[in-house]
Amino acid sequence: xxxxxxxxxxxxxxxxxxxxxxxxxxxxxxxxxxxxxxxxxxxxxxxxxxxxxxxxxxxxxxxxxxxxxxxxxxxxxxxxxxxxxxxxxxxxxxxxxxxxxxxxxxxxxxxxxxxxxxxxxxxxxxxxxxxxxxxxxxxxxxxxxxxxxxxxxxxxxxxxxxxxxxxxxxxxxxxxxxxxxxxxxxxxxxxxxxxxxxxxxxxxxxxxxxxxxxxxxxxxxxxxxxxxxxxxxxxxxxxxxxxxxxxxxxxxxxxxxxxxxxxxxxxxxxxxxxxxxxxxxxxxxxxxxxxxxxxxxxxxxxxxxxxxxxxxxxxxxxxxxxxxxxxxxxxxxxxxxxxxxxxxxxxxxxxxxxxxxxxxxxxxxxxxxxxxxxxxxxxxxxxxxxxxxxxxxxxxxxxxxxxxxxxxxxxxxxxxxxxxxxxxxxxxxxxxxxxxxxxxxxxxxxxxxxxxxxxxxxxxxxxxxxxxxxxxxxxxxxxxx
Numbered sequence: 001x002x003x004x005x006x007x008x009x010x011x012x013x014x015x016x017x018x019x020x021x022x023x024x025x026x027x028x029x030x031x032x033x034x035x036x037x038x039x040x041x042x043x044x045x046x047x048x049x050x051x052x053x054x055x056x057x058x059x060x061x062x063x064x065x066x067x068x069x070x071x072x073x074x075x076x077x078x079x080x081x082x083x084x085x086x087x088x089x090x091x092x093x094x095x096x097x098x099x100x101x102x103x104x105x106x107x108x109x110x111x112x113x114x115x116x117x118x119x120x121x122x123x124x125x126x127x128x129x130x131x132x133x134x135x136x137x138x139x140x141x142x143x144x145x146x147x148x149x150x151x152x153x154x155x156x157x158x159x160x161x162x163x164x165x166x167x168x169x170x171x172x173x174x175x176x177x178x179x180x181x182x183x184x185x186x187x188x189x190x191x192x193x194x195x196x197x198x199x200x201x202x203x204x205x206x207x208x209x210x211x212x213x214x215x216x217x218x219x220x221x222x223x224x225x226x227x228x229x230x231x232x233x234x235x236x237x238x239x240x241x242x243x244x245x246x247x248x249x250x251x252x253x254x255x256x257x258x259x260x261x262x263x264x265x266x267x268x269x270x271x272x273x274x275x276x277x278x279x280x281x282x283x284x285x286x287x288x289x290x291x292x293x294x295x296x297x298x299x300x301x302x303x304x305x306x307x308x309x310x311x312x313x314x315x316x317x318x319x320x321x322x323x324x325x326x327x328x329x330x331x332x333x334x335x336x337x338x339x340x341x342x343x344x345x346x347x348x349x350x351x352x353x354x355x356x357x358x359x360x361x362x363x364x365x366x367x368x369x370x371x372x373x374x375x376x377x378x379x380x381x382x383x384x385x386x387x388x389x390x391x392x393x394x395x396x397x398x399x400x401x402x403x404x405x406x407x408x409x410x411x412x413x414x415x416x417x418x419x420x421x422x423x424x425x426x427x428x429x430x431x432x433x434x435x436x437x438x439x440x441x442x443x444x445x446x447x448x449x450x451x452x453x454x455x456x457x458x459x460x461x462x463x464x465x466x467x468x469x470x471x472x473x474x475x476x477x478x479x480x481x
Contacts, residue, residue: 026053029121039167052083059083069103102128133169145239157309159201166198171226181212203309213240272317280308299358314340322411329385331415360399378404381411
């Protein structure tokens with residue numbers, strides 16, 4: 001009977017009617033892949049594979065991602081895959097960086113099957129989480145007021161103001177929104193600026209036309225990017241012809257006679273106006289050149305302490321003293337002018353250093369006026385006229401050239417310093433005075449002579465008369481006796 005039971009049991013096992021214990025499957029984690037540089041608050045995807053061998057029946061495997069760096073959040077760290085036969089399954093997670101830093105072995109992936117099979121693998125590629133870029137934008141116009149038909153150069157500077165070591169700003173674009181009555185003459189909108197590194201900037205400009213400007217015209221500039229994402233905006237404005245502000249014309253390429261209003265100088269006092277635009281970059285010497293013969297100022301230079309993008313220098317050569325000066329400087333005046341850098345108040349000791357002005361004087365004027373070039377000075381007006389350090393630097397057949405170091409920019413005058421300047425009126429007055437004195441002296445001299453002549457002849461005449469009268473008296477006295 002016992003033998004019969006054993007035989008039946010063996011037959012049932014062979015028929016598969018009685019389960020038998022099976023060996024656990026073999027699991028393996030593939031390579032762990034991810035971007036090794038990520039920006040804080042941005043997400044990355046981590047991918048890998050799970051391979052199962054010796055699978056019997058249905059195998060369910062839990063696959064878990066662990067953050068060893070503590071720099072990420074993982075919304076769903078565990079996911080399941082199933083095998084009904086030997087094979088490989090893909091797994092992936094989307095994680096978000098929450099803090100900056102570098103980790104050499106940031107992630108571990110572990111797999112655990114329901115047949116008690118298990119395995120784990122730690123990544124070996126270091127990952128760095130960088131701080132976010134910070135985009136800013138500044139804009140400016142080359143004029144402050146316009147009339148119909150005028151053009152305006154609208155410049156911008158987009159900067160990544162994040163510190164060194166932060167992430168690049170990527171896929172940066174800047175777009176321009178124009179007010180009604182304006183059109184785009186040059187440039188495209190939006191304009192792609194690409195990638196901007198920390199502490200770096202990118203600049204550009206559009207030329208827009210005032211087809212039918214309003215009293216107030218506002219241009220809106222919008223910057224977008226993939227990273228850091230979102231947008232930043234800025235605006236610039238100009239006044240139109242219906243405003244009370246005086247209109248002006250300007251040139252960004254090489255001067256032009258006349259103009260005014262925008263700086264505050266009287267329009268009628270401007271003999272010649274010259275405007276130049278140069279890109280201003282921190283710690284790179286900025287130089288403006290003015291070759292036009294009508295302009296005695298030949299150059300303006302300074303060392304920027306900040307990034308300012310395209311910045312104007314405006315020279316106004318004047319007929320008379322500046323509207324901002326309450327009197328003319330002392331000395332013989334060659335030319336007077338205003339020199340303005342950037343927007344009002346921009347050029348200061350906080351933004352620039354080592355400002356210099358170079359200028360020229362015609363040799364013919366020097367010779368005609370008997371001037372020694374060593375006596376030429378550049379004077380600057382703030383609350384009074386002050387002489388600034390000036391030196392002769394060069395000469396050619398037509399001009400003497402000079403350079404002056406200035407504390408800032410404002411009204412200026414090129415003068416010849418003299419110890420004492422005597423005007424023609426003073427000379428005429430002195431001549432008249434001396435002539436009058438000589439006339440008085442001559443008159444007094446002639447009068448004295450006449451008196452002396454008279455007094456010299458009178459005493460003899462009086463003596464003879466007395467003698468005659470005495471004789472006649474004696475004769476009358478004898479006759480009476």
